[in-house]
Amino acid sequence: MSLLELAGVTAGYGAFTALWDVALRVERGEAVAVVGPNGAGKTTLLRVISGVLAPRGGTLTFDGAALAGRPAYEVVAHGIAHVPEGRRLFPTLTVADNLKMGAYLATARAHYPESLERVYGMFPVLAERRGQRAGSLSGGEQQMLAIGRALMSRPRLILLDEPSMGLAPVMVLRLFDLIRRVREEGYTILVVEQNVRQVLKLVDRAYLLEVGRVKMDGRAAEMAEQDFVRKAYVGL
Amino acid sequence: MIDPIFLAEAAVNGILLGGILALLALGLNLIFGVIDIVWIAYVDLVMLCMYLVYFLVQVYGWPVWLGGLAAIVFGAALGVAVHLLIISPILGSAPINQLLATGGLLFFLQSFATFLWTTDHRSVRLSLPSLEFGGIFLPLTRVIPFGISILALIGLYLFLTRTFVGTAIRAVSQDREAMALMGANPRRIYVVTSAVGGLMAGLAGALLIFQYSVHPFFGGQFGPLTFMICVLGGLGNMVGAFVASFIMSEIISIAGVVWSTEMGYVIAFVVFIVMIFARPGGILARRG
Numbered sequence: 302m303s304l305l306e307l308a309g310v311t312a313g314y315g316a317f318t319a320l321w322d323v324a325l326r327v328e329r330g331e332a333v334a335v336v337g338p339n340g341a342g343k344t345t346l347l348r349v350i351s352g353v354l355a356p357r358g359g360t361l362t363f364d365g366a367a368l369a370g371r372p373a374y375e376v377v378a379h380g381i382a383h384v385p386e387g388r389r390l391f392p393t394l395t396v397a398d399n400l401k402m403g404a405y406l407a408t409a410r411a412h413y414p415e416s417l418e419r420v421y422g423m424f425p426v427l428a429e430r431r432g433q434r435a436g437s438l439s440g441g442e443q444q445m446l447a448i449g450r451a452l453m454s455r456p457r458l459i460l461l462d463e464p465s466m467g468l469a470p471v472m473v474l475r476l477f478d479l480i481r482r483v484r485e486e487g488y489t490i491l492v493v494e495q496n497v498r499q500v501l502k503l504v505d506r507a508y509l510l511e512v513g514r515v516k517m518d519g520r521a522a523e524m525a526e527q528d529f530v531r532k533a534y535v536g537l
Numbered sequence: 538m539i540d541p542i543f544l545a546e547a548a549v550n551g552i553l554l555g556g557i558l559a560l561l562a563l564g565l566n567l568i569f570g571v572i573d574i575v576w577i578a579y580v581d582l583v584m585l586c587m588y589l590v591y592f593l594v595q596v597y598g599w600p601v602w603l604g605g606l607a608a609i610v611f612g613a614a615l616g617v618a619v620h621l622l623i624i625s626p627i628l629g630s631a632p633i634n635q636l637l638a639t640g641g642l643l644f645f646l647q648s649f650a651t652f653l654w655t656t657d658h659r660s661v662r663l664s665l666p667s668l669e670f671g672g673i674f675l676p677l678t679r680v681i682p683f684g685i686s687i688l689a690l691i692g693l694y695l696f697l698t699r700t701f702v703g704t705a706i707r708a709v710s711q712d713r714e715a716m717a718l719m720g721a722n723p724r725r726i727y728v729v730t731s732a733v734g735g736l737m738a739g740l741a742g743a744l745l746i747f748q749y750s751v752h753p754f755f756g757g758q759f760g761p762l763t764f765m766i767c768v769l770g771g772l773g774n775m776v777g778a779f780v781a782s783f784i785m786s787e788i789i790s791i792a793g794v795v796w797s798t799e800m801g802y803v804i805a806f807v808v809f810i811v812m813i814f815a816r817p818g819g820i821l822a823r824r825g
Contacts, residue, residue: 351718353714353717353718372722373714373717373718374717374719374720374722374723376717377718377719377720378720382718385714385715385718386594388716389712389714389715389718391707391708391711391712391715391716392711393707393711394704394707394708394711398704398707398708401701401704402564402704402705402708402716402719402721403719404701405701405705405716405720405721406719406720410701442547452717454719454720485708488696
């Protein structure tokens with residue numbers, strides 16, 4: 302059984318339907334990407350998985366539990382951590398307090414000191430800046446903090462929404478290295494990215510989403526080879 | 538020419554009053570900062586708590602500390618009740634509706650108190666000695682409440698900065714959805730915030746009843762002032778509200794000695810109006 306399995310998921314806002322009959326699965330230990338153009342429904346997909354947006358129909362199973370329509374604060378307790386689009390840090394709280402909030406769940410609170418040590422070990426710059434306001438960090442540091450905050454809940458699946466958005470090209474490469482390290486720590490990752498070329502090097506499998514529908518899916522290496530994908534998204 | 542001793546005494550009294558105003562302002566400001574609603578009837582909840590202490594201590598002969606404790610518990614319960622019965626059902630509606638609803642509560646509570654207890658002024662008088670420093674007399678009935686409010690404010694500060702729930706309250710005020718992604722149910726955080734705000738109203742009531750007499754329109758005496766302090770400090774800005782409490786209390790206290798109590802309020806209101814134009818974001822707001 303897959304760790305995460307979506308079947309027939311339809312979702313939208315008001316009269317607008319952003320996702321049509323989406324099926325997707327993520328196995329334990331896997332890294333999976335969802336790529337596609339702007340407005341394809343990638344962010345909506347992650348919002349549905351993490352419970353920010355209730356789907357109109359379909360099933361969403363995580364580790365055997367049916368989570369479709371459950372509120373976000375319940376979904377995270379099942380082990381899904383969502384690093385949202387635009388990072389959504391608490392800007393006037395310190396770096397340390399942002400990480401503390403990542404461990405808000407009762408189960409995470411019990412392991413707070415060791416989780417903190419682990420995150421500081423992975424992102425030493427966060428330890429250096431622990432007393433600084435989150436809003437005063439650079440874009441790359443803010444993205445590290447957002448990922449670190451998600452790790453504090455001791456998740457089994459991490460959802461990353463456009464982690465490279467708004468970062469300088471040099472920082473984008475460093476960020477992908479960091480995500481690779483998070484992966485090597487044994488976390489399962491579902492990542493949404495515009496930066497198709499980079500992300501396909503990082504993940505095992507990928508889904509191509511277009512106007513709310515899954516257009517194609519397969520091994521990342523094979524996807525990168527496809528003429529259609531290369532022309533449209535990789536820019537080669 | 539006014540005797541400098543009187544001025545010094547007024548300045549010290551201003552500080553003592555400021556401590557209690559800060560309690561009121563921070564309670565109201567906490568709720569606004571997190572839930573984004575101004576409880577127009579906040580000081581009317583204080584009024585109810587004052588009546589409670591009056592009856593428990595003066596009529597039923599409870600010890601003062603126990604009456605105060607009861608007011609704190611009662612205040613917290615009132616805060617939760619106001620949130621669950623009035624605010625929560627209309628959280629998603631237009632802000633003006635929420636303002637009107639808590640405004641309606643104000644009229645209800647005033648009429649309710651008049652109906653039950655008439656318009657008599659009631660007070661609890663304690664005969665405590667005064668301290669004297671170089672000719673300045675400080676009645677303990679004002680010094681002790683000041684000390685307790687400062688301790689309570691330190692307690693509030695530690696709660697908001699050191700605990701998981703307190704930090705979550707500050708986090709929700711910045712980004713409710715992100716805090717839900719951390720596993721906090723925002724509705725529950727709102728209830729806790731309302732309880733803390735109500736608790737501070739209860740404590741303020743327990744401290745005020747020993748200095749002021751309570752009557753059904755007590756809210757009119759401190760309500761507008763509390764609201765002005767919050768605006769002056771910047772709505773939702775806790776440090777700003779703390780500083781603004783002492784600015785306003787000093788103006789009222791010193792102008793009250795130099796001219797009259799009424800003039801003190803007139804000057805405080807004028808300062809408020811001028812500051813609203815000069816620094817609309819509050820005294821501590823960053824420019825630009």
